[in-house]
Amino acid sequence: MTLLEVRNLDVGYKVPGGSLLSGPRVLPIVHDVSFTLEPGRTLGVVGESGCGKSTLGRALLRLIEPTAGQVLWQGQDMATIPNLRQRRSEMQIIFQDPVAALDPCMTLARIVSRPLATFEPGLSRREARERAVEALRLVGLSADFADRYPHELSGGQAQRVGIARALVGKPKLIICDEPVSALDVSIQAQVINLLMDLQEKMGLALVFISHNLAVVRHISHDLMVMCLGRVVEHAPRSPFYARPLHPYSQALMQAVPEPDPRREKGRIGTALPGELPSVLNPPPGCVFASRCPKAADLCRSTRPELREVAPGRLAACHFTDAP
Amino acid sequence: MTDSLLSIRDLTVRFRLPQGETTAVDRVSLDLAPGEVMGIVGESGSGKSQILYAMMGLLAANGRAEGQVLFQGQDLLTLPPRDLDRVRGDALSMIFQDPMTSLNPYMRVGDQLAEGLIVHKGLSKAQAGAEAVRMLDRVRIPDAAARARRYPHEFSGGMRQRVMIAMALLAKPKLLLADEPTTALDVTIQAQVLDLMAELGRETGTAIILVTHDLGVVARLCDRVVVLYGGRVMEEARAETLYDAPVHPYTRGLLAAMPRLETALTPRLGTIPGTPRSGGTVSGCPFVDRCEVRLPHCATERPALRDLSPFHRAACHLTGAQ
Numbered sequence: 013m014t015l016l017e018v019r020n021l022d023v024g025y026k027v028p029g030g031s032l033l034s035g036p037r038v039l040p041i042v043h044d045v046s047f048t049l050e051p052g053r054t055l056g057v058v059g060e061s062g063c064g065k066s067t068l069g070r071a072l073l074r075l076i077e078p079t080a081g082q083v084l085w086q087g088q089d090m091a092t093i094p095n096l097r098q099r100r101s102e103m104q105i106i107f108q109d110p111v112a113a114l115d116p117c118m119t120l121a122r123i124v125s126r127p128l129a130t131f132e133p134g135l136s137r138r139e140a141r142e143r144a145v146e147a148l149r150l151v152g153l154s155a156d157f158a159d160r161y162p163h164e165l166s167g168g169q170a171q172r173v174g175i176a177r178a179l180v181g182k183p184k185l186i187i188c189d190e191p192v193s194a195l196d197v198s199i200q201a202q203v204i205n206l207l208m209d210l211q212e213k214m215g216l217a218l219v220f221i222s223h224n225l226a227v228v229r230h231i232s233h234d235l236m237v238m239c240l241g242r243v244v245e246h247a248p249r250s251p252f253y254a255r256p257l258h259p260y261s262q263a264l265m266q267a268v269p270e271p272d273p274r275r276e277k278g279r280i281g282t283a284l285p286g287e288l289p290s291v292l293n294p295p296p297g298c299v300f301a302s303r304c305p306k307a308a309d310l311c312r313s314t315r316p317e318l319r320e321v322a323p324g325r326l327a328a329c330h331f332t333d334a335p
Numbered sequence: 336m337t338d339s340l341l342s343i344r345d346l347t348v349r350f351r352l353p354q355g356e357t358t359a360v361d362r363v364s365l366d367l368a369p370g371e372v373m374g375i376v377g378e379s380g381s382g383k384s385q386i387l388y389a390m391m392g393l394l395a396a397n398g399r400a401e402g403q404v405l406f407q408g409q410d411l412l413t414l415p416p417r418d419l420d421r422v423r424g425d426a427l428s429m430i431f432q433d434p435m436t437s438l439n440p441y442m443r444v445g446d447q448l449a450e451g452l453i454v455h456k457g458l459s460k461a462q463a464g465a466e467a468v469r470m471l472d473r474v475r476i477p478d479a480a481a482r483a484r485r486y487p488h489e490f491s492g493g494m495r496q497r498v499m500i501a502m503a504l505l506a507k508p509k510l511l512l513a514d515e516p517t518t519a520l521d522v523t524i525q526a527q528v529l530d531l532m533a534e535l536g537r538e539t540g541t542a543i544i545l546v547t548h549d550l551g552v553v554a555r556l557c558d559r560v561v562v563l564y565g566g567r568v569m570e571e572a573r574a575e576t577l578y579d580a581p582v583h584p585y586t587r588g589l590l591a592a593m594p595r596l597e598t599a600l601t602p603r604l605g606t607i608p609g610t611p612r613s614g615g616t617v618s619g620c621p622f623v624d625r626c627e628v629r630l631p632h633c634a635t636e637r638p639a640l641r642d643l644s645p646f647h648r649a650a651c652h653l654t655g656a657q
Contacts, residue, residue, distance in 0.1 A: 060521040166610040196378040201592035201604035226594040267526040269551030271575040272591045276555035280533045283526035
């Protein structure tokens with residue numbers, strides 16, 4: 013059964029109105045996002061700052077109320093799901109800044125077992141602690157970490173604790189919001205491998221949010237590229253990396269620096285000029301038109317719909333054809 | 336080396352802490368030729384930024400530097416503050432990771448740029464202002480003349496970093512120190528900033544030392560790469576050599592851990608066990624407790640930095656044995 017189905021999701025933030033007397037208005041951030049996620053699969057969500065990827069991640073768990081559209085959790089509408097607070101044990105989230113995500117005054121055992129007070133209130137303190145120790149072990153931290161405090165941890169260890177806290181309620185889905193961006197390269201690889209191991213072992217589904225296409229490639233089965241709140245490309249991993257279809261995906265790919273000097277020296281001077289437009293003032297046409305090397309008048313006036321350009325491959329570009 | 340612009344000899348940086356003294360940089364020696372672009376790569380705690388801070392006289396109050404930093408024949412570590420001020424911002428300048436906190440929020444961007452020229456080159460306010468606008472235009476700030484009258488908060492992150500680059504290169508320095516200049520930026524903006532550094536560096540003949548944790552960024556910009564761990568140089572080579580034929584287990588581990596776009600997918604990324612060490616004094620190799628090919632004496636004997644070929648050095652007992 014499909015674990016998560018998202019239908020035409022819009023998300024926005026309430027901001028003060030234009031004048032003192034006018035009421036608040038909604039600043040739209042995420043527009044018309046749809047996808048499905050099966051158990052044991054990973055969807056990589058990629059885009060630059062301000063593209064709405066983190067807002068989307070939070071809206072999937074209803075940590076932010078969507079303004080339109082639907083999120084179906086195992087077929088049930090998240091907006092009306094009964095006992096959502098308890099059901100959240102099935103859907104967890106980990107964050108970019110692993111240290112800030114942990115209460116500095118609590119021991120790791122308390123941090124990790126805290127969700128159980130909500131999800132399984134009948135549990136005794138001892139049982140809860142045992143579950144926490146078990147979760148810590150799953151992420152590669154020995155039992156003697158249980159009584160330590162967050163300040164004693166390195167960034168990588170802190171992220172492992174964040175993962176343990178997400179695991180303690182036996183989730184089916186974890187939203188990973190840039191979980192390795194703040195970590196050293198050698199630690200980044202450890203955490204990605206850990207998430208892949210846990211997925212294999214527990215059949216977890218992951219939504220892996222990142223700005224780095226190289227990082228996402230290793231862990232994702234499917235890719236979704238977002239630009240200014242809209243999905244511009246959605247495809248399975250292999251064909252996507254073999255040849256991204258949207259010019260924005262191509263630009264992102266070209267911009268990732270790789271550890272290969274010969275290739276990289278050839279990329280000097282290929283950066284696209286300009287910056288993405290502001291969400292406050294989105295362009296009427298294609299979100300990427302102002303920077304796209306292929307943009308025509310049509311792109312500046314009419315927004316391209318996300319359409320199937322090849323079997324299983326969606327792209328929102330007037331000029332993209334099947335690969 | 337007679338033709339070197341910068342010659343660092345046995346640079347050691349120590350910090351006094353409540354629990355005693357700790358060594359952040361441990362006897363590092365480096366040479367840089369005019370116009371050369373060198374990358375210093377390391378994880379957190381490797382001491383990579385402290386090398387730059389020591390050169391600029393910007394170490395925290397509890398830190399002190401020993402050794403020699405010869406820049407154009409002068410030892411920066413023993414230079415009186417007034418003489419150091421004449422070098423900094425003129426022949427030697429620096430850009431930082433966070434462009435917002437390095438710009439003065441109360442001062443118009445154009446005035447901040449002009450200040451250095453007035454102080455160091457004795458230009459008039461009008462001349463310096465015109466020069467500032469010209470430089471903003473060079474770093475592709477749209478509508479530079481109008482933008483020069485704006486304040487830093489009115490610029491995006493990418494534009495601020497370009498302003499920093501403009502400021503650093505205005506006085507046509509001989510050496511630019513760049514401390515993680517693109518880490519806070521999106522990849523597409525990072526690509527623009529790297530392009531700009533490569534282009535302007537070439538144009539002005541400015542040598543660059545780029546400090547970063549990203550082996551990809553180094554590959555794009557640098558001629559030569561130094562890999563730092565626990566305050567020591569582990570390996571140093573021309574970029575092509577280092578990426579094609581790394582010899583130090585740490586360099587190899589770092590490269591294996593880098594996610595890539597085009598190589599065949601492996602079931603898991605390569606990893607280095609454990610966590611990066613930060614500071615502290617060790618008698619042997621600082622990498623020993625994370626090294627998977629260590630020898631018994633690695634924990635006790637410090638491996639010397641040995642020449643493997645004229646442009647390739649590594650500090651590992653294993654490479655010495657080969």
